[in-house]
Amino acid sequence: MSEKSPLVAAMSEEELDARHAEKMRKKKAARDKILATKTQEKGLVIVHTGKGKGKSTAAFGLVFRALGNGMKVGIVQFVKGKWETGERAALERFPGEVTITAMGDGFTWETQDRQRDIAAARQAWERAKAMISDEEHDMVILDELNIVLRYDYLAVEEVVDFLREHKPEMKHVVITGRNAKEELIDFADLVTEMEMVKHPFRSGIKAQRGIEF
Amino acid sequence: MSEKSPLVAAMSEEELDARHAEKMRKKKAARDKILATKTQEKGLVIVHTGKGKGKSTAAFGLVFRALGNGMKVGIVQFVKGKWETGERAALERFPGEVTITAMGDGFTWETQDRQRDIAAARQAWERAKAMISDEEHDMVILDELNIVLRYDYLAVEEVVDFLREHKPEMKHVVITGRNAKEELIDFADLVTEMEMVKHPFRSGIKAQRGIEF
Structure with missing residues (x-):
């Protein structure tokens, strides 16, 4: 103040x-x-982490900013069951400009099956690798990849090595999820931590249409 | 780790x-x-603050999530020159579902004219009050209102009092900008602080299409 x-x-x-x-x-x-002094242009590796809200929502905002600029966007959701209703309906206004694909079977505490989660994570990562290295997409969102890395369903070294070696110079990659690993933070160009200052869940308010989904 | x-x-x-x-x-x-235990539904007052990126971008993400849910959204930009290219083009895919209005003449360090800034802030606030109290919009974004409050172009008490007395029960209001005032944080339901962990501006990279605008 x-x-x-x-x-x-x-x-x-x-x-x-x-x-x-x-x-x-x-x-x-x-x-x-x-x-x-800021003259350089390059594709950025962006990480949204932290315990607060807004990590996926800000990535979703970047999607629409890019779409509004005529860019093509690819989205891989490493946790299914998110971006289902409102997000999908909004993305449908941009047919042919955005590709969205979801991994597996929902949150890992819903499946309770480690082997199935690992297989689903690998499959989603294969889709992600194709989008990261292709010439079609200008921006790729890897939503909740951090949760998969945190559970070691996928090695962070493999992700960082792939980005270093195969990401085209001008492509933007946005990775979300709490508990981002140090190796990823070290490699990224732009890292924002969303901190929770105040949360309405504390006072009995449930997840609502238009806010959480 | x-x-x-x-x-x-x-x-x-x-x-x-x-x-x-x-x-x-x-x-x-x-x-x-x-x-x-979370059973209550209510319109939330949401604040995105902090020095990091993602405050307006996450608000922009909320706009599209709400639009995807068939909700109507009103946007007042208290700093002009933002949300101009990519944002506006993306919003045009939702004709009749979103109202956007911008205040005044750009960033305050561009105008260098305090009286003009104060008049523009008041005018934008009048538009905001109409959107907050009407029955048309389900969500209202007050982008960069915090900067106006910080310069005391508008009293935070006036804003909080208006929200308390005139915001319909189910309407969501999202306020962005760094340096959110304590009075607003106290009143809000959900507050997230975006912290800058790493920023590419440090290494000579300029603001880029699809990321910053």
């Missing part, structure tokens, strides 16, 4: 306006200077 | 499978028990 200093509190509106204009001039100059 | 204990490392595949099934059974039971 920014407390006003006594000096600022005593200023007239005109003084505040002049002070503001000067501050903003400096801010813009500093910003322009930094931006001038 | 989960290090394997020597005990787990020595287990056979069969033992690992059995151990996994037992753990997952317990996890599912605990989850189901918690979910059973």
